Amino acid sequence: MRRGHTRRGIARLVGLLVVSLSLVIALALPRDAHAASPDRGTGMEVRLQAAFAATRAMPDLQLSAPEEVLLPSREAVAGTLPTVGGFRSFGASADMNLVLRPRFTIPIFGLGLYLPVGDHAPIRSAVDGSIATVQPWRLIGIDFLGPGFGVRTVERRYFFEASVRFSILVLTGTSQIAAGREAIDVQVHGIAPGARAEMSACRRLDPESRVCLTVSPRLFEVRPLSGMTVGLTWVWGN
Amino acid sequence: MQNARTWSARCALGAIASALALVLVACKGEGGEPIDAVGLAQETPLPKRKGTVLVDGCAIDPFQDATLSAPGTRKIVDEVLLHCLVPRDNGALGPADSSARGALRRTIEELHLKGYKVSLGVAFTDETGARYDPSRTAQLVGEPTFRATFAESLVAVANTADAVDLDLLGVPQGSRVNVTALVREVSPKLRDAKKTLGIFIPPSVATPSDLPDGEAFDRASLAPLVDRFRVMTLDYSETPGPTTDPGWATDAVRLAQNAKRETYVSLPLYGVDFGPRGLRGVSVVEARGLAATYGATLSRGATGSQFFSYVALGEPHEVWFDDTASTAQALGAFATSLPRDVGVLYYGFGAEDPSLFSSIAERTE
Structure with a gap:
């Protein structure tokens, strides 16, 4: 029960962080930074995205608190749970970019929270000799979007952008370890550093904002070309 | 007037996105046959042992x-x-x-x-x-x-x-x-x-x-x-x-x-047939035969072992086998x-x- 609360707490905290980050960034942006035309210069922009993500690989998972794992079959267990297969999720992210002149963008930092969608097959795994079951539908994904570099072009009311950036995916949630005929819930997490491309086609709504269709192939995350994110992005700023 | 229309559009889009998110996130769960990350999985060869x-x-x-x-x-x-x-x-x-x-x-x-x-x-x-x-x-x-x-x-x-x-x-x-x-x-x-x-x-x-x-x-x-x-x-x-x-x-x-x-x-x-009169060793073939004879459904336990229950001569049995x-x-x-x-x-x-x-x-x- 306590672990369930912990997981919900993490999800709420990350969700709160995403919303807070976007609000803080939006409020902190000076109005004169809204240089939303090719004529304007360097400035910041905020991006809020709702997206569907699908991957064909997940990172191996670690026991988050091995000292708290109490199994009737053994005293201590620690180690890694190998995984196989992908993870489909839907979520939101907030992101901040620096725009250099009209043509270049430097993604700075972003944070996203993704929840599983659709059916996932259980994964038969093992940890430290014990049989384990990874249950992807009980995991959440937290995206830490790092720095990168991008280019863009503007055609009247339309923007086309492409960038490449570093990322870190953290999967966290609950899996199960077998102890005889019982299956015991345990907290797990997995971390996958990676690199992503982001390609957006945008339409300006007004001088300060535009809406974009964004496709983000995961160039590397656990394995090459491991998945893709497709989302609708709202951009304020340049 | 233009701003009002823009904000209306934003609100409508936001509402649609939120509804879509709720629907998608609500539609999650367990589905499909288990997949192996260990054992017979193709990507994880078993080490050679004596x-x-x-x-x-x-x-x-x-x-x-x-x-x-x-x-x-x-x-x-x-x-x-x-x-x-x-x-x-x-x-x-x-x-x-x-x-x-x-x-x-x-x-x-x-x-x-x-x-x-x-x-x-x-x-x-x-x-x-x-x-x-x-x-x-x-x-x-x-x-x-x-x-x-x-x-x-x-x-x-x-x-x-x-x-x-x-x-x-x-x-x-x-x-x-x-x-x-x-x-x-x-x-x-x-x-x-x-x-x-x-x-x-x-x-x-x-x-x-x-x-x-x-x-x-x-x-x-x-x-x-x-x-x-x-x-x-x-x-x-x-x-x-x-x-x-x-x-x-x-x-x-x-x-x-x-x-x-x-x-x-x-x-x-081997497997074990747990009955009220004690334990009895059974082969895998016999266990499957028992399950078929009594119309029992095979399930997998937490360790992956198969098991099923049946009633013979009025006595309940549970069979576990690998x-x-x-x-x-x-x-x-x-x-x-x-x-x-x-x-x-x-x-x-x-x-x-x-x-x-x-x-x-x-x-x-």
């Missing part, structure tokens, strides 16, 4: 013979343990009659021709095959004349075999010194005869042992006298449940390895938890899932 199959008896039946002749079995198994020698009251080992000894010798020769090593297992059972009462075993191993005759007889009967494995499980804790004394009597004679000596040890996971009679086996004293420990990581459940738990087996093997001897982990090839998938999953779990020099003793040869060895061989490095 393999021994235990035959409960002195003879190989046609099904066992066919399995031993298959290429897959040859890849996984390098030794056959014939669990067939039984000590009599004076310490001499049976089977004693010449025809039985002759048949055993021929069986050993045939196994050698197939490329297998042969070990002879000594079980403390009576002539009906029932294991001796612990107090009876304690009495026997406590007699110096019994131990001396036992050692002499063992060397004679094992002359064509490659190894001997002693099965003293069930001996009471008070016989700790005498168990070591028996092995000390046997060890030099077998080593002079160039035979490998192994001993079955209970699956203790702590020192002192967590098992009722686990302290009957002084692993530190036994280690220099034997060449290998066969850890009996079997019969985990006393009430309906899996026959083994790979995590528990890992701990038992790790403890045995402290004695710095070659170690084997045991995997059950098939190819669950055995491979246990081997997959051991791939990272146990060193490659830990061998596997497949206990109950002939009761296994018919596809077991060929399937495991396909995934073994």
